[in-house]
Amino acid sequence: MPDVSSPSSRRLLCALRNVSKHFGNIQACQDIDLELYSGEVVAVVGENGAGKSTVSKCLYGLYSPSRGHVEVNGKPVAFRNASDGEKAGIVMIPQELDLFPELSVVENIWMGLERPRYWHGAFNSSAMERRARQLLHQLGLIVDVTTPAKLLSAANGKLVEVARALNANAQVIIMDEPTASLTEREVSNLFSVVRALKRSNVAVLYITHRLEEVFEVCDRTVVLRDGKMISDRPADQETEAGLVKKMVGRPVEQLFVRHFHEIGDVVLEVEGLHSGSTFQDVSFQLHKGEILGISGLIGAGRSEIVETLFGLRDRTAGTIRLHGEVANISCVREAFDHGIGMVPEERRTLGLILPFSVKNNVTFSSLLRFTRGIFIDTAAEDKFAEKAAREVTIVGAGLDDPVSALSGGNQQKVVVAKALARNPRILILDEPTRGVDIGAKSEIYRIIDGLAKQGHAVLMVSSELNEILAMCDRTLVMREGRLVSSFDRKDFSPDEIGSAAAGVAVNPSVA
C-alpha cells in the first residue's frame, strides 16, 4: 500500500495479494490487496454484503481464493483449511459465539492446540488450567475455568475466544463484529484488550460497521464496497462522514427512499408482553402507514419480540390487540390470518427454501390461494409469481431458477415478495438489508416506503442505525430484554439511541 508508511519497527506479518473470490457467478470480492503489520489495528468497514467476511475468510484459510494468494512473512502460502491458517498464526474470532457448549472454559481454550503433557504422557491439566487462568486474567476476566462454556455470557464467551487465540500464539487476530452483542462497559473492556494486543505486537483485523469504534481503537481503515477495495488510509486522515460516503458510494440521501405522510390509527397494540426470560414487559403501539423501528444490540430481544408477534414463540404474559381486538396468536398461520407478514432475519436459513425455484418460494406461504380443490393450479401460480417478481424488481434471474443461485439482493427481494403474497396489513422486517448489495438495498427501501404509503404498518428491526434514522417515523430501543426508550423522528439522535441501546446515559459534558 503506497499510502501507508510503516515504521521499521513494524514487521509485515501477512498480506492478501490481488485476492478474488467468487461463488458460482456471484463475485464476493475482487482484487483485494491488504497488508497487515505487527502491532496495528486495521478496521475493515463496509455495508452489509460488501465482502468483509469473505475477505477475512480468505485470509485465515476457510476459503481458498479463486484468484490471487495469501502471503505470510513474505512467502506465499496456500491454506487448505482454517487450522492451516491457525498454524501460521492467523486466528479468527467469529461474530457469533462458536464455543463448545458442553466443554469447560479450559477445554475451549485448548481445543485444537497442542496441550501440555506430564512425563508419563497424560495431559497436564493443572498446567492447562494455570495457562487458561493466566490468559483470562490478562484479559481481565475472572471465572472458574472449569465452568462449561454454555454458562458464559456473550461478552465473557468472546473473551474466552480471544484467550484461545492468544493461546494459539496468534500474530494476527481477525475479529468479526466483536461488539455486536456487547454492552457499553463490555465494549470498553474489549477495547482495552485490543489495545493490549496491539502493545504485544499482535495485528488485529477489526471488522465492523460501527464507525465510532473505528476512530477509538483502529490505526488504519480499509473500506470495502460491493466486493471491491475502495480505500486504505490511516484512521486519523478519515472522518466519519467521509467513511460513510465511501461505504455507500453515493450521498446517503440517495440511498434511502422515504416519503413522509400522515400516520393513521393504531393497528397493533402490544401491552406487557413477556416471553420467558428472553424479554419482559414490552408495550408499544403501531399505526397505519407508520414505519416503527426497533433498535438495540444483538441479543437484546428484538428478534424474539417480532417472532412472538408472528406466532413462532410462546407468549408467557401480556396482550396483543389488532385493530382494538385481542388476538391470540399461537402459530404462524394465525399471524397470517390476522394480516401479519414477516421477513425474517436470516434469509438463507429462515426465509427461503434454497433449492426451490423463485416461483415456488414466492408462493410458498400462500399456496392455498392457488389451490383448486386439492391440487395446485400451476397456471395461476405462475401468473402470480411473475407479477410479484416484477413488483419487487427481481432482475437477472428466471422464475424457475433455484433461489440458491441468486445474489443476496435478489434473494432478499424473493423473501419480501413471499411475505407480500399474503397481502399483510402489518409487515415485520427483521434486518431487511443484511448481506444485500447497495443497489438492492435502495430498492428494498423503495418497496418499504411504498408499503407505508399504501397504508401498511411496518415494524422494522435493524442493527444499522443509519437505516433506522433514515427510514423510521419512530423507533423503540431495546436493552437486555426490556424496552428502554422510544424516540420520535424529530428527536432522533444517533448518540442518544446508541447509548440507550448500550446502557449508559449520555454525559452532556463529554458528548
Place this chain on the structure above:
Amino acid sequence: MSHNPDTETFAGNPSNRRRGSAYFNTLLARPESPALLFLILLLVVFSVTTNGFFSASNFLGILEQVVIIAIVGLAVNQVILSAEIDVSVGSVLAVCAFIYGNIAMAYGGNLLPLFAALAVGTAIGFLNGVLSTYGRVPSIITTLGALFIYRGLILLLAGAQVLNVPKSSRVLGLSDLAGIPVSVIVLTVLTAAFYWVSNNTNWGRNIYAVGGNESGANTLGLPAYRTRLIAFVLSGSACGLAAAVFLGQIGQLQATAGTSFELRVITAVVLGGTSIRGGRGSVFSPIVGALLVGVILNAMTLNRVPGTMELFVLGVLILLSVSSEGLRQRYLEKKI
C-alpha cells in the same frame, strides 16, 4: 445446570477451593449420575422383592452378561458422542465369533483366534467408518446395511455348521483370577484405558468437540472425519474382543447369535446418560447403562417374566431415556 465429564472436575486441584457440597453437586451433574442413582435404587428394590437376586452367584451371572454389552458399549459410546450411530454391532459380533470359533477349532489356542477376530472386527469397523465419513453415507445407512449384509453372510456360511469351541480356547469366558472372571478384569482394564484415552489424547477431546458443535470444530479445523473414523474402528475392534468373551462363555455358535445385540448396546449407552445428539456423555455411561440393562433383564428372568418380553422392555427403556434427554433439551431451550 449440568457439567461435562472433564478430567479436571475429578482431578483434585489445590487452587480450587470447591469442597464438600460443591464437589457433591459436580458429581451429581455428571451425565451418568442419574443412571447410577437409578441403578442403586433398582439393586435395593430387587434385593428386597426378588428371591435369589441378592447373591454372589447371581451378581456374577449378571456381570458376565453385562461384560459383553459393556465392552462394545465403551466403543459405541464414542461413536454416539461424536454424533454418529452404529447399529451393526449385533452382526459384527456374530461374524467375529464365527471367525474366532473356526480358527479355534482348526488351530486351538486363545491368542490366534482372538487376533483373527480382532482383525476382522477392526476391518469391518474401518469400512463402516470410511463409508460414513469420507464416503458421505450417513452412518445409520452404512451400519444398517452392514447389519444385514453380515447377518446374511453368517446365515449363509454358518447356517448349517455347528461350532463347538474346545474348552482350552475359552479362557476369556471361563477362567478367573482370584475368583474374579477374566472377562470382568478385561472390561475393567478396557474402561480405564478408554477413560485415559478420552481425557488425555487429542482424539478423545475432539470427539466431544466434533459431536457437540460440528461447525465450531470445522472453524478450528479439527479433523472431524478422522476423529469419527477412529470411533467406528474401535467399535469394530470391540466387537472382536466381545466375540471372544461371548464364545468363551457359551462355547457354541448359532447363526442367529447376537440378534438385537445392537439394541442392548444402544440402550446401555443412552440409558447411561450419553446424549443421542452427541457431545455430552461420559466414558462410564455405557458401564452404568449396561449394568442397568443386565440387572433389569436378570430380575425379569428371576420373576419369570417370559423372555419374549425382553425386546419390549428394551424399547421402553430406549424411548424413556431419549425422551428424557429430549425434555432436558426443551427445558434448556426455554431457559435461554
Place this chain on the structure above:
Amino acid sequence: MTGNNTRAARAGGLLTNPFSKLGRTTVLAIIFVLQITLTSLLVPGYFSVWGLLDASRAFVEVGFISLAMTLIIITGGIDLSVGALLALVSVTIGFSYQAGLPLGAACALGVLVGVAGGTLNGLITTYFRLHPLVVTLGTFALFRGIAFAVSDADAVSSFPRWFSFFGQYKFGGMVPAQLVLLGICAVIFWLLLAKTPFGRYVYALGHNPTASRFSGVATEKVTVAVYAIMGLMVGLAGLIHTSRIFSARGNAGFGLELVAIAIVVMGGARILGGSGTIWGTVVGLLILSYLQDGLSFAGVRGDIGLTIIGFALILGVFLNENIQKIR
C-alpha cells in the same frame, strides 16, 4: 454446488427436484427391462407374464411401505420400525380373531393399530424433538416386543376361507388383487406428492424445516401426518401379508424396513431429505424385487437376499451423495 443448481434450473424449477429426476427414473426403468431380459435369457423357464405377475404378490407389501417411506425420507426422516409394526398388525389381526372378535373387526383393528403405531412415531419425534432414527429404533423394539409377548412364539392360522381374498385373489386368474391396490395407491401418492400443497410442504420440510415453519407450514402436523400415513400403509400391508401367508406370527416382516429404505434410495431419494419421487420408488421396487425373485428362481439361497439388499442400500446412498460431486 452452484453449477449443480443452474443445471437443475435448466430442467425447470423445484419441481425441478422431482422432475429433473425423471431422467434417473427413465434410466432405472431401462435397467429394469434389461434385467428382466437378462434373467429370462440366463434362467430357462423364468419368463412368463403369469409368472411375473404372480411373483408380484411377494413384494406388494413392501411396495405399500416403500410408497410411504418415500414421503418420510423426503422430509428428511426415517422409519426403522415398519417391519416390527407389520408384525404387530398381523398379530393383532390373528390373536384378536382367535380371542373371538369377528374377522372383519379384527382386520379393522389391525389397520388401526398400524395407524396408531405410525402416529406414535410421529408424535414422539415432534414432541421431544428427537431424530426419528432413535425414536423408531426404540419403537422397533417396542412393537416387535409386544408382538412377541402377545403371540408368545405361537401362530394363528385358522382363518375362514374368505380371508384369503386380500392376499390370494386374482382378477381374471392373472392379476393379483393386491397389485391393483398397490397401483391405485401409487397414483394417489404421486398426486399427493407432486400436485398438492401437502406434497410441496413435504419437500420443503426436507430442505429446511425452520424456513418452512417461518413460512407458516404446520411442520409438526405435516411430520405426524407423514408417519401416520406410513402407519396406514403398514396396516394395509400387514393385512395383506396375513391373508397371503394365511397365518399371523410375531416374527413377520423381519428386515422389511431395510428393504423399503433401500428401494426408496435406489429410486433416487437422498437420505438427507428434499428429493425423491414416487415413480422412482416404483421402479426401485421392481428392480430390487425381481432381482431377488430371479435369484431365488435360479435356486440361490434366500439368506443372500439380506446381503444383496444391504449392499444395494449402501451403494444407492453412496452414489446419490457422491455422483453429483464427481460431475
